[in-house]
Each structure stands twice: as structure tokens, then as C-alpha cells.
Amino acid sequence: MKTFVKNCTVVTAMITGSTLLFSSCSKDDYKNPAPPTINAIVASSAGDSNAIVIKLNEFRNRAGAVVNNTPGATSGRREVNWDGVPANLTNANNFPFDFFGASDATLPAGRKRGLITTNTGTSFRVDSTGFADIDASYASQFAAFSKKKLFAYLGNVITEVTFKVPGTLTDASVNDFAVIFSDVDVAGSTTVEYFNGIKSLGIFSALPAPQGFSLIGVSFPDDKVTRIKITVGNGLLAIGAKDISNGGNKDLVVMDDFLYSEPKSLQ
Numbered sequence: 001m002k003t004f005v006k007n008c009t010v011v012t013a014m015i016t017g018s019t020l021l022f023s024s025c026s027k028d029d030y031k032n033p034a035p036p037t038i039n040a041i042v043a044s045s046a047g048d049s050n051a052i053v054i055k056l057n058e059f060r061n062r063a064g065a066v067v068n069n070t071p072g073a074t075s076g077r078r079e080v081n082w083d084g085v086p087a088n089l090t091n092a093n094n095f096p097f098d099f100f101g102a103s104d105a106t107l108p109a110g111r112k113r114g115l116i117t118t119n120t121g122t123s124f125r126v127d128s129t130g131f132a133d134i135d136a137s138y139a140s141q142f143a144a145f146s147k148k149k150l151f152a153y154l155g156n157v158i159t160e161v162t163f164k165v166p167g168t169l170t171d172a173s174v175n176d177f178a179v180i181f182s183d184v185d186v187a188g189s190t191t192v193e194y195f196n197g198i199k200s201l202g203i204f205s206a207l208p209a210p211q212g213f214s215l216i217g218v219s220f221p222d223d224k225v226t227r228i229k230i231t232v233g234n235g236l237l238a239i240g241a242k243d244i245s246n247g248g249n250k251d252l253v254v255m256d257d258f259l260y261s262e263p264k265s266l267q
Contacts, residue, residue, distance in 0.1 A: 038201050043178060043217035046207035049145055052180070052215045056259075059217035063176035063261040070109040071167030073262050077176070078113045078166070080258040081146040085126045091133055093123035093154060103169050112167035114263035122155020131254065134237050137246050142182045145213050145256040150182060152237055152254045159255070161228040163263040172263035173224035178217025179258055181232065185210050185244050186251040189234045192216045195227040210245050217259065226266065230255070 043059035045052040064077035080100050089095050097119045102111040117124060125131075128149045132139035144150050153159045163172040177194065184190045190206040201223055206214040235241060235250025242248025 039220065039222045040202055041219040041221070042204060043215060043219075044204070044207060046184070046209035046214040047212050049213060051209075052145075052213050056178070056180075056215055056217070059176065059178050059215075059219070060259065062219045063178070063217075063259060068166070068262060071112045071165075073166070074264075076262050078115070078260055078262065080113060080115055081256065082126045082149040082151050083146060084110055085149060090126050090128055090149065093125050095124040095126050095151075097124065101164050103164070103167055109167075114164045114166040114172055115258065115260070116162045116164060117153075118160035118162070120156060120160075122153065125152050125154055126150070127152070127254075131237055135239050135241065137242055138237070138252075141211065141243055141246060141252070142254050143211060143213070144182070145180045150254045150256055153232070154237060157232050157234060157236065159230045159232060161230070161258075162226065163260075165263055165265050171226070171266045173226045173266055174261045174263050175221065175223070175225060176217065176219040176261040177225060177228055177258075178215065178260070179230060180256040181206050181214040181216070182254050182256055183211050183243065183245075184208050184214040184233070184251065184253050186234070189231075189251040190214065190253050191231045192218070193229040193231075194218060194220065194225050195229065196220075196224050197226055201225065213256070219261075224266070 043055040045055040064075055066076035067079055068076045097117045100113040101116040126149050130139050130142045163174055165172045181190055184206045185208055187208050188205050191203050193203045194201040204216050204218055206216050233251040233253030235252050243252040
């Protein structure tokens, strides 16, 4: 038996750490069953490195106590901190979208972590100068959580991530994913949205920490996560573009560590 609803309004309200749905219908409408509750465990913190490490370690333990460095794991977690990126791919706008999602057997195990960033025709950059090579004002703006490289998508404030079984081309999912941001100034400017296929599992907002670190890590014990959408601030790094804390009008934000549970096959 189908249930129909008419003349209904659905409003999505985003608050720090969760997304809430509210609906209202006229009194003569058919009853609409409530959507299922999504079980999400959130690790959110902001400040200096000491301020976020407790929540970060809580997330690590949920994602998997052991860090995996080679293909073939069935439990544990993966971490990407960009510091192992070679010199020819550092401080240049040429970082490969699948660098940590390699499947070529001849490539080193460290590149086989099952992480794919989406190619939308713009550039990724891994940087060891705090992005001062782009604009000198950034030298004291962005701190690295794991010294000393940072990561940014230069052509868009949105970065999307999907997963493969490490070392293969097999589509995969995770249950846990976290990212550490550097220099979030404005509440709501930086968010992480989690998807299972086309279904959004929620939008989670990073707490502000000017010239510090903001952690967003979410675990979904009952759901697969196949895609991540990360919105990083509200402006792009560029020559002459200043952060709001440095006399500009945009919240410029970059990324450091990615952490996630072992990607597992969708098949």
C-alpha cells in the first residue's frame, strides 16, 4: 500500500554536528511516516593541536586502532597526511587526483590507500610553505597539524572524495571519515557532507579556530559512506586574496590530515 503526502513543506536546518529535517502538512493530508534516524557519532573539536587530539584519538579508535600501510587489510584505518608526497609534486599545482588510490602493482604500497579525489578540471596542491608561494600573507596564516605539508583544491571550495579497495579499482565504502582543517574563521563556512550513494547522511559544520585547527570526524555504524563532499571556507587561495583575519573579506581555509576506516568493497 502506497502512502501519499501533498501540500507539505520540508525544511532542512543545519546545526553544528548534525542535520535536522522538519516537515509540516495541512491537516487533511495523508499521514507521512517519519524518516529513519541515522546513527552518527561525531568527533568535533577546535583550537591548537592539543585541543583537538583527544577527540581525534577517540575517532581513531572508532575507525580502527591499527593504521594500515599496505593493501589487503580487512579492519583498521587509513591516514593521509600529505607529508610523504615527493618533491616533484609539492609546491606545484599538479597533484594527481588518484595519488593515494593507486592500483598499479609497480607503485609503492604507500600510494595504495583507497582514496580518490574528484577531478573537476581544476588543480590540487600539496604545499610545504603554508601556501606562501601563492601569496606571501599566507605564510603565518595556515598552520600544519602534521608537519609540514598542507593540501588545497585551488579551483573550487568543494572537494569530493570517493573510495576504492586499496590497491585495486574496486569501488568501496567506509564507515568513518575525518578531516582536519587549518584556519576556520567563520562558523558554517566549512562543512563535511557524507553520502551513501545519492542519500545524504548529514552535513556537519567545523567549529571556528582562527589560525588553529578544526576537526570534523563522523562514524556511521549502520551506514556505508561512499562519497564525501567537503566545503572548505568561502573563498579561493590566489595572489592578492586575503583571509578575513588579515584584512580580507573571505574565510580562506585549507586541509591537513584525512583519516578513515579501511575501505571495503561495495560488491
